[in-house]
Amino acid sequence: MTNSTPNPDALEIIPLGGMGEIGKNMFAYRYGDEILVVDGGLAFPEAHQLGIDLIIPKIDYLQEHAGLIKGWILTHGHEDHIGSLPYIMPRLPRVPMYSAALTLGLLREKLGEFGIKEADTDLREVETDAQVRIGKHFVVDFFRITHSIPDNMGYVLTTPVGKVVHTGDFKIDRTPTDGKLSQLDRIEKAGDEGVLLLISDSTNAERPGWSTSEAEVAENLEALIKAARGRVFITTFASQTHRVQNIIKSCEKLGRRVIMEGRSMLKYAQVSQQLGYMEFRDPLVTSDEVGDLQDSQMLYICTGSQGQPMSVLSRLAFGNHAKIALKRGDTVILSSSPIPGNEEAVNTVINRLYEIGVDVLYPPNQKVHASGHGSREEQLHILNLARPKYFLPWHGEPRHQINHARLAQTATRPPQRTLVAKNGDIVKLTQDDFKVVGTVPAGAVYVDGLGVGDINDDIIMDRMSMSQEGVLIITAVLHPTPHIELVSRGFVRSNRELETQIRKVALEAVEQGTREKKRLEDIRDDMYGAVRRFVRKVTGRNPVLIPLLVD
Numbered sequence: 411m412t413n414s415t416p417n418p419d420a421l422e423i424i425p426l427g428g429m430g431e432i433g434k435n436m437f438a439y440r441y442g443d444e445i446l447v448v449d450g451g452l453a454f455p456e457a458h459q460l461g462i463d464l465i466i467p468k469i470d471y472l473q474e475h476a477g478l479i480k481g482w483i484l485t486h487g488h489e490d491h492i493g494s495l496p497y498i499m500p501r502l503p504r505v506p507m508y509s510a511a512l513t514l515g516l517l518r519e520k521l522g523e524f525g526i527k528e529a530d531t532d533l534r535e536v537e538t539d540a541q542v543r544i545g546k547h548f549v550v551d552f553f554r555i556t557h558s559i560p561d562n563m564g565y566v567l568t569t570p571v572g573k574v575v576h577t578g579d580f581k582i583d584r585t586p587t588d589g590k591l592s593q594l595d596r597i598e599k600a601g602d603e604g605v606l607l608l609i610s611d612s613t614n615a616e617r618p619g620w621s622t623s624e625a626e627v628a629e630n631l632e633a634l635i636k637a638a639r640g641r642v643f644i645t646t647f648a649s650q651t652h653r654v655q656n657i658i659k660s661c662e663k664l665g666r667r668v669i670m671e672g673r674s675m676l677k678y679a680q681v682s683q684q685l686g687y688m689e690f691r692d693p694l695v696t697s698d699e700v701g702d703l704q705d706s707q708m709l710y711i712c713t714g715s716q717g718q719p720m721s722v723l724s725r726l727a728f729g730n731h732a733k734i735a736l737k738r739g740d741t742v743i744l745s746s747s748p749i750p751g752n753e754e755a756v757n758t759v760i761n762r763l764y765e766i767g768v769d770v771l772y773p774p775n776q777k778v779h780a781s782g783h784g785s786r787e788e789q790l791h792i793l794n795l796a797r798p799k800y801f802l803p804w805h806g807e808p809r810h811q812i813n814h815a816r817l818a819q820t821a822t823r824p825p826q827r828t829l830v831a832k833n834g835d836i837v838k839l840t841q842d843d844f845k846v847v848g849t850v851p852a853g854a855v856y857v858d859g860l861g862v863g864d865i866n867d868d869i870i871m872d873r874m875s876m877s878q879e880g881v882l883i884i885t886a887v888l889h890p891t892p893h894i895e896l897v898s899r900g901f902v903r904s905n906r907e908l909e910t911q912i913r914k915v916a917l918e919a920v921e922q923g924t925r926e927k928k929r930l931e932d933i934r935d936d937m938y939g940a941v942r943r944f945v946r947k948v949t950g951r952n953p954v955l956i957p958l959l960v961d
Contacts (some may be wrong), residue, residue, distance in 0.1 A: 418442070419570045423609070423802065423837040426852050427451065427467035430808050432613065432750065432853075433490045436467045441569055444545040445475060447482040447505075448576070452493030453854075456751045457538050460873040462865065466494035466723065467833075469501065471850040476503050480545035484509035485578035486562040487516040488649055496524040497862055499531065506532045508542050508550070510561035512651070514683045537911035538563050539593060553596035556583040558624070558782025559649050560687050566596060571840050572606030575796050579805065580611050581784040582791060585625040587652045594795060601797040605903040607839055608798035608825070612785035612806030620787050622780035628656035631745065635660055638769070638908045640705040642666070642837070645715045645723045646746050646779075650673040651682045653745060654711060656691070661709050662691045669695050670732075671722040672713030673705035697733045705739065713745035717755030718840035727762035736766050745779050786817055793821040800844040801825035802837065874951075876954045884912070884941055886905040886920045886934075901953045908948070915944045920959075935957050 421441050428435035433453025441445045453464035471722050472479065482505055486490055495517060509517070521531065536542060538554040538561060545677045549568040556562065557579045564578040575597055582592055633655075635642055646653055654675075661668050665904035668690075670676050682688035700708060714723025723742070725731040736742070742763050748756040763770045773779045783805075784792075791803070808830065827844050831837055834852030838845055856865040880900030887893050894913040895912065902908065917939040923933035938957040946952055 421569050421839040425831055426835050427804050427833055432695050434467045435491050438660040444547045445478045445479045446544055449484055449491040450495045450498050451490040454580050455479055458874055459870055462856045462858055466497050468853045468855050471499055472502055479505050481505055481508040484513050486559055487513040487935050489897040492517050496520055504532055506534050508534050510538050512561040512687055515685045516781055516861045553593040555580040555592040556586050560651055562571050566589050566600045567923055574607045575600050575605050576609040577792055581621045581782055582788045583623050585623045587624050587656055597795045601795050605796045605798040607800045608796045609802045609804045610792055611783055612803040612810040612814040614785045615810045619785050621785045624652050626782055627780045632660040636664055638741040642741045644743045644745055645712050647715055648678040651687055652822055666707055666709040667695055667726040669697055669710045671710055675713050691945055716749055716752045717759045724759055727759045736768050738767040740768040742768050742770050743778055747779050790817055793818055797823045798825050801828040811867055879951050879953040881954040883956045884916050889961045915940050930959050
């Protein structure tokens, strides 16, 4: 089902990422001849997506209707909300892009790395409670809502059909470390006036109760740092600005100097400091500047919370770091939880750390991490404040969306209708209607090295096949005397008898095709089929087979 014809007098909500998945959050609102875009995030590859660096949303729909885009809003500065923008923005028109200071600071840093000049953009800083009119049909009232990064925003969108409340990523932290509480009164006020649609974060819809406060994590981390006798290494998400700030404050109190390791960690810290979101009493030092500091006076904050092979913590665990070596007496704290798909990589790092003999502390054994997403009671509280007529669970896998939809039915005033949408759905919204009426192209665009979109699922399948079964290249040289050359990688160890048999099978197919005066393409296909059948019969394997003819 496809339909890109706008519905007159209806608001269309078109998710291009973030529905039925965690990551690459992006969607568009369309009313008549105007489009408002929200976010532009990336996702990281799963284990089977070999060689892929990043995944970004497909934006064919926006490119096709580029002239209708009137503005863009960014809810916060996490990679899954702004990470794809350097790839996407050059392919779309220059329109006003609104967000808070830290989000735009991180985006400017990112765009600079890609050589995109600020003169080629239209970045407009707003306060977290600002009101912005975009085009004729959209009025955006931002509100602050707590998450795991400062300057996180949701918004109330006023449109000709009614009000839409989008929470953005959120948790309701009642004791935020910066003292800035969520502006829940904005959601309640919209609920009093009448909310037509609520779009809400579904990430932790399976987790009961309330999420842990960042203040509790700070207390627990400080206690562990205080108890450590040697060096301390802490890894967390680089974007956890509040947590990094809390760790720095604890070190200042406990007489430890902070050494930051890892490019992304340094980047976030520098931008946050420049914009006033992070303060250091003592300058940060590098591993080259530790000088005569004793082990009990050092704390390293480093990358590697997800077991990334080239991260600082992974290199430390495997003894590959050029300047630092772990030793007995060190304490390593993983102030994070694995993103789904990264569990094996994280467990491998943890096991290596144990083998070295360091003290390893991590959730759930230690309460050193808090999710940035609200649990069920927080989600229900938002539903009760907004009291929407319709509900669209967002930011989650299908199980999260469906559990959030079920939770909504327990609200004080349950929504009249809830939709569990998919990426690419065109969701039609009017006062009396809320349904999927069509689809637009949506999905994953793979980033591999400098290539963007030149890798598809077929190539991923080939890579998987080669990784599992190996590759066998068969070259038939036709003149002056037909003969066969073989090259294999990851197929079998050197086996002259098997290679001789494969050559014989291939040569027989070539000679028969030559006698029958077949076309070269047909001879190649015959050789391919004969060798594939033989290899499968003799070895039980199915390598990627590449047949070549040299005339």
